[in-house]
Amino acid sequence: MRFAYADPPYPGQAHLYRDHPDYAGEVDHAALIARLVAEFPDGWALSSSSPALRDVLPLTPPPLTRVCVWVKPFASFKPGVTLAYAWEPVFVCGGRKRTREEDTVRDWVSASITLRRGLTGAKPREFCRWLFRVLGARPDDELVDLFPGSGAVARAWEEFQRRPEP
Numbered sequence: 271m272r273f274a275y276a277d278p279p280y281p282g283q284a285h286l287y288r289d290h291p292d293y294a295g296e297v298d299h300a301a302l303i304a305r306l307v308a309e310f311p312d313g314w315a316l317s318s319s320s321p322a323l324r325d326v327l328p329l330t331p332p333p334l335t336r337v338c339v340w341v342k343p344f345a346s347f348k349p350g351v352t353l354a355y356a357w358e359p360v361f362v363c364g365g366r367k368r369t370r371e372e373d374t375v376r377d378w379v380s381a382s383i384t385l386r387r388g389l390t391g392a393k394p395r396e397f398c399r400w401l402f403r404v405l406g407a408r409p410d411d412e413l414v415d416l417f418p419g420s421g422a423v424a425r426a427w428e429e430f431q432r433r434p435e436p
């Protein structure tokens with residue numbers, strides 16, 4: 271199977287990446303989701319932010335899309351922000367159907383943010399491993415990482431292909 275993971279700059283936050291070589295302004299999420307639906311019928315996942323939930327969810331295909339959650343026990347607590355932003359929605363569509371013998375996967379993961387990757391929004395290994403299980407991915411599948419950033423997702427995928435067991 272061929273899956274995609276899209277981790278674009280979240281709506282309204284593209285400016286965080288304006289010094290990056292791949293920066294191209296705000297990402298058109300409607301076009302991105304249309305691409306995911308058209309090119310990745312086996313399954314895809316899209317990360318976003320809790321403030322963007324109300325705008326992004328209506329763009330996803332009902333009733334197929336699940337809203338999963340990444341909870342961050344350790345997150346960036348900014349001065350003057352009363353209520354921290356300590357979780358993110360992960361929209362998931364499709365994926366491999368599990369057999370009765372396989373473990374059920376939770377629709378949330380708890381994993382602290384990474385601090386040392388030098389890129390805002392780099393995804394931790396635990397998050398990636400959970401995402402691969404959510405999609406029902408197997409080592410001989412293909413994962414297309416549409417917004418590679420630090421390369422953390424590709425590294426986790428290579429590790430998963432070598433060692434798929436938890």
Ligand SMILES: C[S@@+](CC[C@H](N)C(=O)[O-])C[C@H]1O[C@@H](n2cnc3c(N)ncnc32)[C@H](O)[C@@H]1O
Binds near residue numbers: 297419421422423
């Ligand atoms: C949230 S980060 C991806 C993080 C990545 N998943 C990781 O774990 O390191 C988003 C990436 O998209 C890039 N980017 C910024 N604007 C973009 C645009 N308009 N189109 C494509 N990529 C863009 C950023 O430079 C950044 O590398």
